[in-house]
Amino acid sequence: MRPIDLRSDTVTQPTSAMRRAMASAEVGDDCYGEDPTVRRLEEVAAARLGKESALLVPSGTMANLAALLTHCERGQAIVCGDTSHIVRSELGGAATLGGLTYRTVPNLADGTLDERDLAAALAPGGDAAGAGVVCLENTHNYCAGAALSPAATQSTARAAADAGVPLHLDGARIFNAALAQHTTVAELAAPATSVSFCLSKGLGAPVGSLLCGGAAFIARARQTRRMLGGAMRQAGVFAAAGIVALDEMVERLAGDHETARRLAAGLADIRGLRPLPVATNIVIVEVSGIDGATFVRRLRDAGVLCMEFGAGRVRFVTHNGIVAADIERALVAASSALDAAA
Numbered sequence: 001m002r003p004i005d006l007r008s009d010t011v012t013q014p015t016s017a018m019r020r021a022m023a024s025a026e027v028g029d030d031c032y033g034e035d036p037t038v039r040r041l042e043e044v045a046a047a048r049l050g051k052e053s054a055l056l057v058p059s060g061t062m063a064n065l066a067a068l069l070t071h072c073e074r075g076q077a078i079v080c081g082d083t084s085h086i087v088r089s090e091l092g093g094a095a096t097l098g099g100l101t102y103r104t105v106p107n108l109a110d111g112t113l114d115e116r117d118l119a120a121a122l123a124p125g126g127d128a129a130g131a132g133v134v135c136l137e138n139t140h141n142y143c144a145g146a147a148l149s150p151a152a153t154q155s156t157a158r159a160a161a162d163a164g165v166p167l168h169l170d171g172a173r174i175f176n177a178a179l180a181q182h183t184t185v186a187e188l189a190a191p192a193t194s195v196s197f198c199l200s201k202g203l204g205a206p207v208g209s210l211l212c213g214g215a216a217f218i219a220r221a222r223q224t225r226r227m228l229g230g231a232m233r234q235a236g237v238f239a240a241a242g243i244v245a246l247d248e249m250v251e252r253l254a255g256d257h258e259t260a261r262r263l264a265a266g267l268a269d270i271r272g273l274r275p276l277p278v279a280t281n282i283v284i285v286e287v288s289g290i291d292g293a294t295f296v297r298r299l300r301d302a303g304v305l306c307m308e309f310g311a312g313r314v315r316f317v318t319h320n321g322i323v324a325a326d327i328e329r330a331l332v333a334a335s336s337a338l339d340a341a342a
């Protein structure tokens, strides 16, 4: 039987509509600004996010990196949550390549930054490096897919503006955040100077992320992308899938939230498992009785893939390749994995 792959929504396969669009995409040399499909995707993305311009990059990591290097001068500090993807999962790229430092503020369980801690991190004076940018993440991966509200984003943006620095929003899963709150991605992105999002996660495209912001900022980010080796040629081949993703794959994310809620409810009924509250398509469960690695291995042996996510925690992510019956099978496997422990 095919494994039930709940490791990440990045494992999604392109749909047949995407493959057709890719096969017939009109392309050109995007490094020369001549790929009409890439230009169209960038226009569609900018309009959706409510920003002037957008830039296609190969990955979410490069979208964040290009944003940070464009916003900051060497020696400045990136102020961000201590469990943000930028700090935890991007190999310190902004330090290595941009001479930037990281100043972390504790993330609260809902993915926001405590106002007083943020103010302290942004306070002028002292011997610390000056802040160059503030970052938020929506949805917040390590905070179990928590969705930040427009008001929370606005409040952090105000603190950043008071300190004279821009706000970058890592919106890898911002479409999930918007659906969960019955709002639009433009509303969520409005307080931010720049926003990045992934086509390659729940939206199901094979490759690509977009960085969106003002026209002058994006023009400079385009140069940064070139420096990072991220300028591409006939990228319209996969940009075409991105256009389909934005046209056809957004509303269906609600189904992923539904399967995630069902999974969490079932896991909560299993002794030794305690799921964190579910907001979107990410379920993080605290495991007791056995260690996380053993739990993950037993599930894998039963054909269910998930990921260890810090000590005693395991992450499951729902996506387009997961149906209700898969969730029921995963629950049976999870229950047996803990029975075997007894």
Ligand SMILES: *Cc1c(COP(=O)(O)O)cnc(C)c1O
Pocket: 058, 059, 060, 061, 062, 064, 085, 086, 137, 139, 141, 170, 172, 173, 198, 200, 209
């Ligand atoms: C996945 C992710 C990224 C990075 O995207 P890649 O395409 O894997 O480089 C950045 N931020 C968050 C919150 C993510 O979940």
